[in-house]
Amino acid sequence: MKSKPSVAYPMLHKALRFATKKHRFMDRDGDNPLPYVTHPVEVVKHVRHLAGVTDETVLCAAALHDLVEDTEVTPADIERKFGPKVAALVAEVTRREPTPDETDGMSPQEIWSLRNERLMEEIDRMSPEAKVIKLADRLSNIVDGLKTRSGPSLRRYVEQTRQILGRIPRSTSPPVWDAIEYALEGASEGDS
Numbered sequence: 001m002k003s004k005p006s007v008a009y010p011m012l013h014k015a016l017r018f019a020t021k022k023h024r025f026m027d028r029d030g031d032n033p034l035p036y037v038t039h040p041v042e043v044v045k046h047v048r049h050l051a052g053v054t055d056e057t058v059l060c061a062a063a064l065h066d067l068v069e070d071t072e073v074t075p076a077d078i079e080r081k082f083g084p085k086v087a088a089l090v091a092e093v094t095r096r097e098p099t100p101d102e103t104d105g106m107s108p109q110e111i112w113s114l115r116n117e118r119l120m121e122e123i124d125r126m127s128p129e130a131k132v133i134k135l136a137d138r139l140s141n142i143v144d145g146l147k148t149r150s151g152p153s154l155r156r157y158v159e160q161t162r163q164i165l166g167r168i169p170r171s172t173s174p175p176v177w178d179a180i181e182y183a184l185e186g187a188s189e190g191d192s
Helices: 010-022 038-050 056-064 075-082 084-093 108-125 128-148 151-167 174-191
Strands: none
Touching: 010 038, 010 056, 010 075, 038 056, 038 128, 038 174, 056 075, 056 084, 056 128, 075 084, 084 128, 108 151, 128 151, 128 174, 151 174
């Protein structure tokens, strides 16, 4: 009888399988998009290899970071499967969107401003571990965004990314922070 091979991060394997299942049939933005699950995998890689995080709970939260926002998965589901620390980290990085009542009568620019203000407030309340995940998420998104967005949408996203770097100190994860800064330099060169 064959025994199961030993793996360094057994709970992370479970989290990645769960994320793959729940993000099934979802795609990233842009022309000829990749399956959505490539994004949480990339975020895990940034957290592990750029930020140097070895804490499995943080890596699991990175793998699961978009599930509550983008799927039917609830925080209670994550806590049940992965424990309270993973669930708490996912909750920290999950955006709270304004309700239709809160945005009633607002222009698209006003709605964007409200969403952006809330994001910055959420970042200010995040734990250091959640901020690392947020930086890794933004690195993945800004690199893809520079390829898939244009015009005002791209300009707003670049500006928001600069605001995030203003809220999250570089000391949180210098390699991830610097990689975002480097991507933004490329965005600035493209604007000229």
